[in-house]
Amino acid sequence: MDPPLVNDSSFSPANPSSYTLSEIWPFPVNDAVRSGLRLAVNSSPSDKDVSTAAAAAAAAEESTVTDLTAGWGGRKARALNSEEDESSKMVSLSSSGNEVKDSGDKKRKLCGSESGNGDGSMRAEGETSSGGGSKATEQKNKPEPPKDYIHVRARRGQATDRHSLAERARREKISEKMTALQDIIPGCNKIIGKALVLDEIINYIQSLQRQVEFLSMKLEVVNSGPSTGPTIGVFPTGDLGTLPIDLHRNIYEQQQEGNESRGSHPEWLHMQVDGSFNRTT
Amino acid sequence: MERQIINKKKRVFSVEPNKIPPSEVFTRKYTSHLVPALKKLNMNKNSSQVNQLTVKHEVDMALALSAQEFAWSRFLLQKLSSSNNPTTATSSSSNGIRIQERSGKEGGGDEDGEIEEKLRELQKLLPGGEEMNVEEMLSEIGTYIKCLELQTIALKSMVQDTT
Numbered sequence: 001m002d003p004p005l006v007n008d009s010s011f012s013p014a015n016p017s018s019y020t021l022s023e024i025w026p027f028p029v030n031d032a033v034r035s036g037l038r039l040a041v042n043s044s045p046s047d048k049d050v051s052t053a054a055a056a057a058a059a060a061e062e063s064t065v066t067d068l069t070a071g072w073g074g075r076k077a078r079a080l081n082s083e084e085d086e087s088s089k090m091v092s093l094s095s096s097g098n099e100v101k102d103s104g105d106k107k108r109k110l111c112g113s114e115s116g117n118g119d120g121s122m123r124a125e126g127e128t129s130s131g132g133g134s135k136a137t138e139q140k141n142k143p144e145p146p147k148d149y150i151h152v153r154a155r156r157g158q159a160t161d162r163h164s165l166a167e168r169a170r171r172e173k174i175s176e177k178m179t180a181l182q183d184i185i186p187g188c189n190k191i192i193g194k195a196l197v198l199d200e201i202i203n204y205i206q207s208l209q210r211q212v213e214f215l216s217m218k219l220e221v222v223n224s225g226p227s228t229g230p231t232i233g234v235f236p237t238g239d240l241g242t243l244p245i246d247l248h249r250n251i252y253e254q255q256q257e258g259n260e261s262r263g264s265h266p267e268w269l270h271m272q273v274d275g276s277f278n279r280t281t
Numbered sequence: 282m283e284r285q286i287i288n289k290k291k292r293v294f295s296v297e298p299n300k301i302p303p304s305e306v307f308t309r310k311y312t313s314h315l316v317p318a319l320k321k322l323n324m325n326k327n328s329s330q331v332n333q334l335t336v337k338h339e340v341d342m343a344l345a346l347s348a349q350e351f352a353w354s355r356f357l358l359q360k361l362s363s364s365n366n367p368t369t370a371t372s373s374s375s376n377g378i379r380i381q382e383r384s385g386k387e388g389g390g391d392e393d394g395e396i397e398e399k400l401r402e403l404q405k406l407l408p409g410g411e412e413m414n415v416e417e418m419l420s421e422i423g424t425y426i427k428c429l430e431l432q433t434i435a436l437k438s439m440v441q442d443t444t
Contacts (some may be wrong), residue, residue, distance in 0.1 A: 170416070177419040184423055195392070198399040201422070205406045208429040212340065215436035219319070220336040222443045 307431050312345035315339060315435070340436070348428045353421050356409025 131161050175194075179203060182188040318339040338361060345357040403418065404410035407425055410418050 010321075016374060082421065151310060154432075173416055174419065177416065181419065181423055181426075184426055194396050195399060198396065198403065201426075202399065202403055202406065204431070205403075208426065208433060209406070211433045212429065214435065215433060216337050216340045218440045219340075221438060255347060 291369050304427070304431055307347050307428060308435055311432060311435050312439075314346050315343035315439075318343065344428060344432050348424070351421060351424050351428075352413065352417070353410070353425050355410045356412070360408060427432075 178194060178197060182191070183196055183202055185197075185204050188197055190196050191200060296442060319336070320333060322339065342361055345354045345361065348354045400415055400418075403422060404413070407413075407422055409419060410421070413421065
């Protein structure tokens with residue numbers, strides 16, 4: 001009596017068996033997210049699976065957009081990936097106990113190694129990846145607690161109840177991000193200890209902000225023409241109209257040389273702009 | 282001559298389309314925002330008063346507009362559009378004082394408390410940092426630092442080119 005539902009179901013998006021990566025997302029996807037998607041798809045097909053696949057596709061989209069950012073696309077993809085891992089762990093509850101255990105291990109391991117690969121492929125400057133930090137924690141071989149729920153590796157002598165697990169996961173994420181920040185900030189590799197690293201970060205950001213302020217002051221002087229400049233000889237005006245072409249070349253060359261500004265920073269503070277300029281800091 | 286410069290830049294790009302290095306993307310957007318804004322300021326300088334605040338305002342606005350993928354740029358835009366006060370200037374001076382205080386009372390303080398205090402200070406530095414939780418803030422800080430670096434390079438070139 002009912003007309004065959006072939007027409008409806010073949011076009012409906014809620015057809016779980018037809019999910020492949022190319023159908024969901026025709027664009028190239030980061031490795032990290034692709035493996036996350038594969039993990040979600042490999043579990044037993046169910047309604048929840050559809051939602052995780054769809055969520056992973058959304059994550060893929062987000063991560064390709066954020067991939068444009070220098071290295072931080074990897075961070076977000078991995079953060080999303082770890083979220084996907086947790087939700088796909090929930091999904092595989094329906095399978096047998098052994099399967100859950102293995103997939104739990106695999107997911108943790110994959111998360112650790114993918115973070116290494118993701119870092120390597122997505123860093124614009126080719127710095128050392130911080131995957132080593134997360135791998136070290138994986139290598140503590142501790143007995144797996146025989147539970148039916150989420151299989152997370154518990155370290156010896158630490159509580160395995162839900163709150164401390166969540167807290168531990170959170171703390172690991174935070175320290176992961178801190179190591180990533182250490183890679184960005186020059187001179188932070190040798191510093192050990194969260195407090196000192198945070199100190200360095202704060203100082204660095206403040207000095208960057210001060211530099212920007214100083215430069216904008218200088219720019220204002222240059223911009224305002226000979227009538228308001230302090231000494232005509234010192235700051236001849238330039239024509240901002242010819243700026244863009246040379247500007248990109250200079251900027252690019254400076255990026256290639258690396259930042260030499262950090263060493264000369266104290267110079268700027270002492271530089272006198274002859275005249276009545278008051279620094280606001 | 283211009284053609285040479287443009288060709289030299291083209292060699293830098295990777296072979297794949299749409300894969301421009303993100304620092305280039307940011308720098309282009311930034312300069313394309315800032316330079317016209319400065320030109321406009323220059324034209325209007327006779328009618329309205331030009332002081333430090335307007336240039337800084339334009340500088341910050343260009344930063345926020347060129348980095349719209351990030352949360353902190355949204356907060357920065359909000360701050361810029363809502364108030365004309367030099368919020369960044371005052372915050373940086375107050376933070377300078379805070380650091381000296383902190384190093385003075387380190388002694389036998391609680392270690393976790395120190396770290397939390399530093400995190401809070403970091404939050405103050407980042408636009409919108411106080412409304413985020415710690416994890417988010419840490420990831421946003423990385424991008425903020427990168428964009429600040431690129432911004433200083435761009436500003437330096439602008440100043441160099443015109444002096």
